[in-house]
Amino acid sequence: MKTLIRTLLVLSILGTLVIGSSAQDTEISLLQWSHFVPRYDEWFDAYAAEWGEANGVGVSVDHVNFTELFSTLAAEIDAGDGHTIVEVLFSPASFIDGLHDLRDINEAAAAAHGERASTCEAASYLPVSDTWYAYTHGYVPDPGDYDIALWTEAGYPDGPKTYDDLLEGGRAIYESSGIPVGIGMSPELDSRMANRAAIWSFGGSIQDESENVVLNSDETIAAVKYLAQLQNEAMTDEVFGWTAASNNQALIAGEVSYILNSNSAYRSLQKIDEAAAANIGFTPALAGPAGAYASSHVWQIYVIPKYVEGDELAAAKQFILDHTANYSDVTYHSELYNFPCLPSTVPELDGWLEADPWGSEPPNKFEVLKTVNDWSVHLGFPGVTNPAVSQVFAESIIPNMVAQVALGEMNAEDAVAQAHERIEEIFSEWRARGLVGGGDM
Numbered sequence: 001m002k003t004l005i006r007t008l009l010v011l012s013i014l015g016t017l018v019i020g021s022s023a024q025d026t027e028i029s030l031l032q033w034s035h036f037v038p039r040y041d042e043w044f045d046a047y048a049a050e051w052g053e054a055n056g057v058g059v060s061v062d063h064v065n066f067t068e069l070f071s072t073l074a075a076e077i078d079a080g081d082g083h084t085i086v087e088v089l090f091s092p093a094s095f096i097d098g099l100h101d102l103r104d105i106n107e108a109a110a111a112a113h114g115e116r117a118s119t120c121e122a123a124s125y126l127p128v129s130d131t132w133y134a135y136t137h138g139y140v141p142d143p144g145d146y147d148i149a150l151w152t153e154a155g156y157p158d159g160p161k162t163y164d165d166l167l168e169g170g171r172a173i174y175e176s177s178g179i180p181v182g183i184g185m186s187p188e189l190d191s192r193m194a195n196r197a198a199i200w201s202f203g204g205s206i207q208d209e210s211e212n213v214v215l216n217s218d219e220t221i222a223a224v225k226y227l228a229q230l231q232n233e234a235m236t237d238e239v240f241g242w243t244a245a246s247n248n249q250a251l252i253a254g255e256v257s258y259i260l261n262s263n264s265a266y267r268s269l270q271k272i273d274e275a276a277a278a279n280i281g282f283t284p285a286l287a288g289p290a291g292a293y294a295s296s297h298v299w300q301i302y303v304i305p306k307y308v309e310g311d312e313l314a315a316a317k318q319f320i321l322d323h324t325a326n327y328s329d330v331t332y333h334s335e336l337y338n339f340p341c342l343p344s345t346v347p348e349l350d351g352w353l354e355a356d357p358w359g360s361e362p363p364n365k366f367e368v369l370k371t372v373n374d375w376s377v378h379l380g381f382p383g384v385t386n387p388a389v390s391q392v393f394a395e396s397i398i399p400n401m402v403a404q405v406a407l408g409e410m411n412a413e414d415a416v417a418q419a420h421e422r423i424e425e426i427f428s429e430w431r432a433r434g435l436v437g438g439g440d441m
């Protein structure tokens with residue numbers, strides 16, 4: 001009943017998007033990832049069925065590993081047939097030609113719920129073409145996760161606050177206990193995120209605010225040298241072969257002192273060993289010479305391919321808007337993993353961060369995430385997340401660059417220059433298509 005009441009409220013506000021009169025013959029299908037917090041998928045599938053029954057629409061949901069989302073989306077766009085709504089975890093800007101412009105529902109949601117988090121707009125909107133190619137409903141903070149006992153013994157009871165702390169404290173812990181820091185340097189998503197966080201915090205970036213490539217800078221070189229030193233002095237070679245699950249598994253097993261990740265590893269540990277989970281603390285982004293920055297861990301991004309039309313398209317848009325209106329349930333059942341892009345949709349969030357409804361010890365373990373909008377940025381920072389940025393991310397150029405230096409295969413200056421050259425090629429190709437700014441535009 002709660003879902004139906006919220007649906008009717010949204011329909012009354014956004015009446016121009018009400019599903020057509022033939023909705024009883026309409027079916028929509030969703031493809032989304034198998035959530036890192038299984039409880040969320042259980043809730044979502046039930047919610048989708050309830051929504052379909054309330055609106056006279058057939059709804060089916062398929063869940064796949066997150067690594068399959070983009071390849072499936074590409075295949076379905078090429079075939080001109082497939083799922084109605086696809087949820088991806090990173091900006092799908094490179095698919096813009098095959099996606100509906102969702103300006104109407106982005107504007108409707110803003111009218112109903114107010115301001116959205118800037119990281120969410122960056123994952124949905126391309127300024128150079130003035131296109132809302134996606135609808136981002138949630139994002140996931142990426143704090144530091146640390147072993148409280150180990151860091152307390154090393155003299156950091158609240159965990160590391162800066163990159164200097166991470167090196168000095170992490171090295172001391174490694175030398176005394178053999179337990180390393182866990183920052184990935186392999187071609188997978190967590191490594192891509194962690195390496196970018198360090199580069200931003202040292203003052204480097206892939207592009208500037210005008211979408212010009214600026215990777216080859218003294219600041220980026222300093223960050224790469226730092227990461228190589230961190231690996232050589234406080235980590236093991238295992239990080240060069242990590243998958244996206246590796247740092248989670250290492251934290252759960254007590255094999256690392258610090259990782260950069262969402263709360264999913266902690267939630268898994270909480271279900272296995274409550275005492276061990278109580279020994280995990282969280283920090284905001286680490287501060288470097290230029291400040292403290294970390295990317296959102298992932299985003300929950302809905303897209304609708306252009307092959308979807310008519311009542312199916314109208315129903316898809318209404319489903320997305322109604323899901324947003326029910327975001328308190330989304331955040332709650334994701335065990336505070338999904339943060340709302342439209343903060344007003346989850347008025348309970350601050351209270352949950354102060355007293356975790358899922359039984360953390362201490363109850364305010366997640367209170368540090370109240371400051372997330374002060375340090376959480378998007379992949380294109382300080383510019384926009386454009387198709388070129390998305391391709392650079394997909395090609396793992398940044399972690400490969402860092403790994404070459406940490407392994408002693410190249411010096412930092414040459415590795416950064418080589419990566420810069422490849423990134424320039426990518427930006428030039430997308431700029432020629434009119435989908436990236438900067439250059440001569």
